[in-house]
Amino acid sequence: MARTTKRRLPTPAQVEEAETQIREYSRTVKFTVTEYSFEFIVQKLNSDRYYVPDYQRNLIWKPKDQSRFIESVFMGLPIPFVFFWQDLDGRMEIVDGSQRLRTIRDFMADKLTLRGLEALPAANGLRFSDLPYSRRLIFAESSIRVIILDNATDALTRTEMFTRINTGGTTANEAEVRRGSLPGPFMDLIIDLANSPEFVALTPISKALIDQREREELVTRFFAYLESFDASLADGEGDIPGYKEEPRLFYFKFVQEMNELISAEIEQSGKSTTSDQMRTEFRRMLEFVQAVSPNGFTKTITGNQVPRVRFESIAVGSALALRADPGLLQRAPDITQLLESEPFKDATKSDAANVKSKLLGRIRLFRDWLAER
Known part of the structure; x- marks a missing residue:
């Protein structure tokens, strides 16, 4: 029979300290939630209004990973939230989601040829321009949910969030x-x-x-x-x-x-x-x-x-x-x-x-x- 270890009960002081830490940290994270179309986000990326911070620039999905993401969009699967932070200049730093957004941009710019698709194998070898006009419009109007962190959010909180919530498959080290x-x-x-x-x-x-x-x-x-x-x-x-x-x-x-x-x-x-x-x-x-x-x-x-x-x-x-x-x-x-x-x-x-x-x-x-x- 497995031996069970008796849990050491927390002291009132420990519980109070934990509550204080939770309360103080939660005050540092303020945000709004919105939704943007792919076409809108690509325009902002191309104008450098939305930008990838230096520590994420070398984090790029392989073509097969990019293709599988586009396949997920075609299949109508939910896309995880993207996190932005509005800097003091009004530009948006991509805290999490840069690889998804860059993949969308590259696909719409015909820089990605789909490969390795399993659910939609007939789409292998296609580029964005190969799709019917109606499908291109539907893709461009697809939306992605965005969480925008208040510009009062400090660098420590932003990078802590990037480390904890990163959904890009590859992550930057500390x-x-x-x-x-x-x-x-x-x-x-x-x-x-x-x-x-x-x-x-x-x-x-x-x-x-x-x-x-x-x-x-x-x-x-x-x-x-x-x-x-x-x-x-x-x-x-x-x-x-x-x-x-x-x-x-x-x-x-x-x-x-x-x-x-x-x-x-x-x-x-x-x-x-x-x-x-x-x-x-x-x-x-x-x-x-x-x-x-x-x-x-x-x-x-x-x-x-x-x-x-x-x-x-x-x-x-x-x-x-x-x-x-x-x-x-x-x-x-x-x-x-x-x-x-x-x-x-x-x-x-x-x-x-x-x-x-x-x-x-x-x-x-x-x-x-x-x-x-």
Whole structure:
């Protein structure tokens, strides 16, 4: 007989906190619902009044996927809502549904030849102009339901919605979303450091991961954890306040705040001391890792992947140790013993990687081991 686990009842304080979070978040999402014809939407796309944000531009359905969507329209199947956000210029950013809308536009422009249709196989090989005039009119007048987010909806809420409701079959990863929705001086710094020769040499990864901006993801995590780490908390062990095992939101808010801080410094004095310090600290960390780790951030000398948990432990742990004792850079202790130890292997397992206790554990382990040297 299966053993049942008794549910731990929530406390009144937990229920109250949950209600507060729900109430506060729901206030940030205001929208209207309307309906537009295909022809109307295509006109707006062609005039650039409706536009695809940068982080979605490379997300394009394959011809077979496009054909199957057009087939669904012919069959009269319901089309999911499209989400727009009206920017401050009055233009509409497509938050979700860009691939459907681009498919409709391409089909009506004769840029798509139908293929792989199963329910309507006789339509394989046809283009829009091959259809009878009456069918073309019916298609053009077909409608799609649209939800328009109020322009007061912030970037965090929009990208959170894109991540949760995306119905396009292929989605942008978190690094791409941040890059496209959070342009600014700190994002520029992340991109620059991610492509620096020193960092590339220490992070040998596949082309697929490079295309997915994995190095930008690693640099973002490094700064988000390092700059948020408060060594005075947790009885001197250090803590990352604000991190609640929601890494995507944590990184997003951090990048947003750093963009604003660095922009303010540049506007005030023409340069950013924060940006300069971060660049210096990142390069110092790389110099240290190159000196103490035979394989950089990889497990073996021929390794071609950098596990995020391993990178976070080595990079953030090293940077914190260097902050406390800059002389470590000159002493450059061999960390092979630590890397091969059971505590390190256990701390850098990928299971429950985003749990706060695990994150702090792998960072503190590396920092404390170096502090004893």
